[in-house]
Amino acid sequence: MNYPARIIGGLCAVAAVTFAASAGAQETKHYRFAHDQQLNSGYSIAYDIFSAKLKELSKGAMLVDQFPGAQLGQESQILQLVRSGDIDFAIVSSANTSTISPQAGVMSLHYLFRSDEHDIKALGDQKVFEAVRDMIDETVQGIHVIGLGTQGFRHMYGKKEVHKVEDLKGYKVRVQATATEDTMFAAYGAQTVHMPFGSVYTSLQTGVMDFGENAVNVYLINKHYEVAPVLSMTEHEANNAILWISDKLWQSLSADQKQWVQTAAQDVSTQEPKRAFDLERAAATKLEKMGVKIVPDVDKSGFQKIADPYLDKLAKELGPHADKIKTLIRAIN
16 A cells, blocks of 8 residues: 655654653662661752752753662662662761771761861862772672762760760660770770660650760651750761762663762762751751750860870771771861
8 A cells, every 4th residue: 555755754854853752761770779868868968959950961861760768778788789779879977888898987086176167078079089989999798889878976965964974874875886986985984785776766765775876957857856855066077978889780880970960970970968957957956946955065075185195096997098087077177
């Protein structure tokens, strides 16, 4: 059967449009980004920055879906799922990263970071990033560092006020499972308790432990103030985090795609820390209005006097990568 040329042309045009749409659909891929915090956290800010930039650079071909609130597991589980390739991207605390690379505990050294500004500057520093990336590449398989972030500083909270280091003596404190934190809180005279973050609320409620310690906004959005209504601003440790990609995904990406991922991750390193500290200040204001007792005038000198000798000692004990990272961070003005 002979069709008129105009019909044939029309059919070809329709076929071309259909093929193009089909090709476009095939090119668009969704990736999973996991973390253990709620929305409106430093972690979700990191996701927002990363996913928006990657979508822009890939012209919508690489779309990242967020799985917050430990939907895909607690941090130690998330790390293993990234290593196995079951999760594509994640942001996990540097402290919990020490479960797969003990030298990552260097970021948990107490009073290593002198101020908000120092922390922001350090996390955006290319040499610091490269040192952390190299540490992971040489000590862990299946996972790569692509960026750094923070949720501010960690502070003590419970039913009692902390004004000085002696106020912790004999009390049970939930800490992240790192050699650094076990050493430091013991040096302060406290008893350390390890448990997943998701168990902290109930443990404070039941008295299994006396104090938790975390960032202000984390304390707020997880409602820990309900069972621990006193927040003492010890600023003992930076609550830093690492942005990850699975090696399985990394190896599957083209050169262009890898560059897009790295650029989007760099935006996280340079933009997220400042926004996270802004979030911390907003959270403190909100908590005060809610009636939470905030103790601002903690005498940190006693904590620092104990902590300072450990900075060099623990970094060296952790290993050469940790010692290099510590030295780079301390050198930043």
